[in-house]
Amino acid sequence: MATxxxxxxxxxxxxxxxxxxxxxxxSADVLHDAADPAWLAMLEELSAVAGDDLGHARERVQRxxxxxxxxxxxxxxxxxxxxPVSPVPLLIEADxxxxxxxxxxxRAGLLETILADLYxxxxxxxxxHLPATVVTGSPYYLRxxxxxxxxxxxxxxxxxxxxxxxxxxxxxxLADHLRAPVGAGYALENRLAVSRTLGGLQNRLxxxxxxxxxxxxxxxxxxxxxxxxxxxxLLTPGRWNPSYAEQAHLARYLGFLLVEGDxxxxxxxxxxxxxxxxxxxxxALWRRLDPRLLDPLAFDSQSRIGVPxxxxxxxxxxxxxxxAPGVGALESRAFGAFLPQLATRLTGADLIxxxxxxxxxxxPAEAEHVAAELDTMLLSSAFGARTLGLPQAAQVAGADLSRxxxxxxxxxxxxxxxxxxxxxVVRLSTMPVVIGDALExxxxxxxxFAARDANGDWQVLPGGFARIGEHPDPRAAVLGEGTWSxxxxxxxxxxxxxxSLLPATDSVHVRRNPGTLPSRVADNFFWLGxxxxxxEALLAVIRVMLGNSIDADAGAALGTPTVGRLVGxxxxxxxxxxxxxxxxxxxxxxxxxxxEAPAEDHQSVAAINAHARRIAxxxxxxxxxxxxxLLDAPFPTHRGMLDRAGSLQRRYAAIxxxxxxxxxxxxxxxxHDLGRRIERAMAIARAARAxxxxxxxLDDLSTLLDLGNSQISYRQRYLTGxxxxxxxxxxxLDPGNPRALAFQVEAIxxxxxxxxxxxxxxxxxxxxxxxxxxxxxxxxxxxxxxxITTLYEVERRxxxxxxxxxxxxxxxxxxxxxxxxxxxx
Numbered sequence: 043m044a045t046x047x048x049x050x051x052x053x054x055x056x057x058x059x060x061x062x063x064x065x066x067x068x069s070a071d072v073l074h075d076a077a078d079p080a081w082l083a084m085l086e087e088l089s090a091v092a093g094d095d096l097g098h099a100r101e102r103v104q105r106x107x108x109x110x111x112x113x114x115x116x117x118x119x120x121x122x123x124x125x126p127v128s129p130v131p132l133l134i135e136a137d138x139x140x141x142x143x144x145x146x147x148x149r150a151g152l153l154e155t156i157l158a159d160l161y162x163x164x165x166x167x168x169x170x171h172l173p174a175t176v177v178t179g180s181p182y183y184l185r186x187x188x189x190x191x192x193x194x195x196x197x198x199x200x201x202x203x204x205x206x207x208x209x210x211x212x213x214x215x216l217a218d219h220l221r222a223p224v225g226a227g228y229a230l231e232n233r234l235a236v237s238r239t240l241g242g243l244q245n246r247l248x249x250x251x252x253x254x255x256x257x258x259x260x261x262x263x264x265x266x267x268x269x270x271x272x273x274x275x276l277l278t279p280g281r282w283n284p285s286y287a288e289q290a291h292l293a294r295y296l297g298f299l300l301v302e303g304d305x306x307x308x309x310x311x312x313x314x315x316x317x318x319x320x321x322x323x324x325x326a327l328w329r330r331l332d333p334r335l336l337d338p339l340a341f342d343s344q345s346r347i348g349v350p351x352x353x354x355x356x357x358x359x360x361x362x363x364x365x366a367p368g369v370g371a372l373e374s375r376a377f378g379a380f381l382p383q384l385a386t387r388l389t390g391a392d393l394i395x396x397x398x399x400x401x402x403x404x405x406p407a408e409a410e411h412v413a414a415e416l417d418t419m420l421l422s423s424a425f426g427a428r429t430l431g432l433p434q435a436a437q438v439a440g441a442d443l444s445r446x447x448x449x450x451x452x453x454x455x456x457x458x459x460x461x462x463x464x465x466x467v468v469r470l471s472t473m474p475v476v477i478g479d480a481l482e483x484x485x486x487x488x489x490x491f492a493a494r495d496a497n498g499d500w501q502v503l504p505g506g507f508a509r510i511g512e513h514p515d516p517r518a519a520v521l522g523e524g525t526w527s528x529x530x531x532x533x534x535x536x537x538x539x540x541x542s543l544l545p546a547t548d549s550v551h552v553r554r555n556p557g558t559l560p561s562r563v564a565d566n567f568f569w570l571g572x573x574x575x576x577x578e579a580l581l582a583v584i585r586v587m588l589g590n591s592i593d594a595d596a597g598a599a600l601g602t603p604t605v606g607r608l609v610g611x612x613x614x615x616x617x618x619x620x621x622x623x624x625x626x627x628x629x630x631x632x633x634x635x636x637x638e639a640p641a642e643d644h645q646s647v648a649a650i651n652a653h654a655r656r657i658a659x660x661x662x663x664x665x666x667x668x669x670x671x672l673l674d675a676p677f678p679t680h681r682g683m684l685d686r687a688g689s690l691q692r693r694y695a696a697i698x699x700x701x702x703x704x705x706x707x708x709x710x711x712x713x714h715d716l717g718r719r720i721e722r723a724m725a726i727a728r729a730a731r732a733x734x735x736x737x738x739x740l741d742d743l744s745t746l747l748d749l750g751n752s753q754i755s756y757r758q759r760y761l762t763g764x765x766x767x768x769x770x771x772x773x774x775l776d777p778g779n780p781r782a783l784a785f786q787v788e789a790i791x792x793x794x795x796x797x798x799x800x801x802x803x804x805x806x807x808x809x810x811x812x813x814x815x816x817x818x819x820x821x822x823x824x825x826x827x828x829x830i831t832t833l834y835e836v837e838r839r840x841x842x843x844x845x846x847x848x849x850x851x852x853x854x855x856x857x858x859x860x861x862x863x864x865x866x867x
Contacts, residue, residue, distance in 0.1 A: 571717025
């Protein structure tokens with residue numbers, strides 16, 4: 043708790059920042075807000091964190107967002123960008139929010155009514171209230187779904203609307219998001235990051251919480267399903283989707299199964315997820331996939347990420363899709379021109395949250411008006427498709443067009459007027475954002491969310507998130523998608539009860555089953571373990587080569603046999619080409635290539651790390667933020683090669699430590715550890731063939747101990763010096779050495795004994811048979827007689843175990859069933 047002097051200082055800073063901000067060109071509504079006690083209270087909380095440096099508050103909230111794992115991706119970029127959250131929230135008083143809430147509920151209900159008509163009797167079109175072109179012109183109007191009632195009887199389960207506040211304080215709707223509303227996860231993450239930064243704001247202003255909304259949505263989706271305890275999935279396009287990080291966070295928060303199209307199979311008009319324990323029924327999907335790609339048999343036959351037969355399951359009422367395919371027909375800007383009249387006709391009332399004024403050019407009078415008032419309008423594609431008149435942008439202010447661009451637009455509007463809409467240029471209100479070490483006004487839009495609860499009623503998320511423009515220009519056209527985001531706090535005089543999605547502390551329901559594990563996720567974690575271990579093994583060879591006590595320059599041109607064999611291990615791994623000589627400069631250059639070369643050139647440590655990072659990104663909902671941060675960390679840039687190698691080695695050790703000490707002993711951990719054990723066993727077997735066979739020198743044996751990370755163990759156990767047989771026994775056959783081959787083989791057999799089987803006849807499955815045979819071979823081997831032939835056989839059997847695991851547990855193309863004993867649960 044802050045001391046009284048500290049609070050006094052905070053109040054002084056708050057008023058100083060408010061005065062500077064008000065003098066900096068804020069709009070009239072914000073000048074009023076700046077004098078509001080709630081706004082000053084927020085600034086006092088901010089100043090208690092920032093002191094004299096507002097930049098410190100910005101950096102702190104960004105750190106919290108990074109800790110949560112918030113990120114997004116720009117299409118075409120491989121790396122994720124940090125989510126840009128402002129430390130200054132947008133404050134909305136409860137009475138003002140009540141108006142927004144009523145408007146959102148009204149709009150969501152109206153859109154549901156219109157959708158039911160468009161995909162049902164189509165009376166709105168038949169009676170001329172809505173032109174048929176406005177419906178069929180949308181690429182998201184899906185004709186195959188006409189006459190099909192969605193399971194549960196509702197098309198919409200979760201919606202979002204973009205709102206703009208004018209300088210006078212009035213709110214208007216800028217856009218509807220119905221197909222796959224993005225951003226609720228970002229709103230949740232913004233709230234987490236800001237509440238960790240401004241810890242006292244929640245209770246000080248009685249800020250309404252987000253958890254009840256998400257709990258209501260989860261209950262509402264479950265209530266739409268046939269089964270009492272349904273299995274619900276979040277269908278994602280995959281890790282390359284711009285908002286994949288948000289989807290992973292939402293799936294984890296809501297307890298949904300994060301699935302991709304390949305995870306699912308439709309059989310006998312039911313939908314299943316392919317898991318390591320067989321096919322498990324899916325009752326509902328909250329989809330983020332383009333509806334046209336959902337089912338190649340129903341829509342786009344070229345889709346590679348959909349589920350063949352999904353729409354048949356949907357048509358039979360066996361799977362709920364939120365939202366229903368086809369709802370995106372109402373997102374078009376052309377439709378917005380008719381919504382006010384439809385609201386009056388269908389509800390008998392005007393829209394509480396009006397649209398921005400819109401003219402669809404498919405009507406002659408409206409087209410003439412748009413052409414005459416071009417300089418005062420925002421011109422857009424009517425249905426979102428690229429047009430000849432707007433080749434470079436989806437929307438543009440008419441006043442910003444050059445003479446040639448204006449002529450081209452008007453010419454195409456004459457040829458195809460139905461492709462265009464004109465809208466008023468909206469001037470937006472501003473909110474404070476930290477720029478440098480000052481608060482400056484920037485225009486913003488507000489995205490709000492609504493979801494159905496268990497009774498089918500609409501609940502509105504209290505707040506949402508604000509998108510803040512980069513430039514002071516208050517036009518919505520200039521704002522675009524925004525540069526920063528901000529938490530939105532709905533506050534009022536009444537205390538807010540703490541609500542969480544976590545169960546009550548006195549709950550008697552205990553669950554130790556971690557839930558369904560899709561085959562794809564098991565595959566990802568298995569290969570994540572293999573790549574991490576492979577990178578660590580290669581790095582160990584590089585480090586031994588660089589730091590070897592042998593002086594390569596003192597020898598002949600070909601160097602010593604041990605150095606030559608180390609070079610051979612790197613070359614055989616595909617990490618670097620063979621150097622011309624084995625002198626120190628050449629070895630250093632080889633080490634640099636083996637560590638840093640891109641994947642298209644060699645299988646270097648950097649390339650292996652990139653493989654591991656991509657795999658981890660595909661199962662982000664099951665990785666801790668610390669684990670993902672270590673995997674996603676940039677490659678070290680220390681000046682010396684040994685320093686770089688050491689830094690990477692410590693990172694590998696940290697990841698291994700997190701895996702060993704922080705992952706629950708679930709099937710996910712078993713597959714991850716299986717990958718590690720198989721790869722480690724292969725590495726030590728290869729090392730023993732190169733450095734531990736008959737005729738090995740002392741340098742060879744010392745190298746084998748280094749690669750097996752067993753130097754200390756050997757010296758504690760044997761005081762008479764290095765000898766081949768005890769070195770081989772320790773590094774290969776000692777079941778008590780966690781780096782030994784025997785230890786890995788025993789762990790492999792144990793993992794496979796605990797993983798699920800498909801048949802209940804008590805017979806071992808192929809992967810278990812292979813592991814038992816491998817265990818018998820290693821456990822009966824003797825260090826005195828172990829030879830290269832036996833080690834080759836060990837490596838061959840390790841490969842067979844890996845193949846058997848893949849055939850049994852992982853996805854094999856589009857194959858939904860892999861054994862006759864599968865049960866459908």
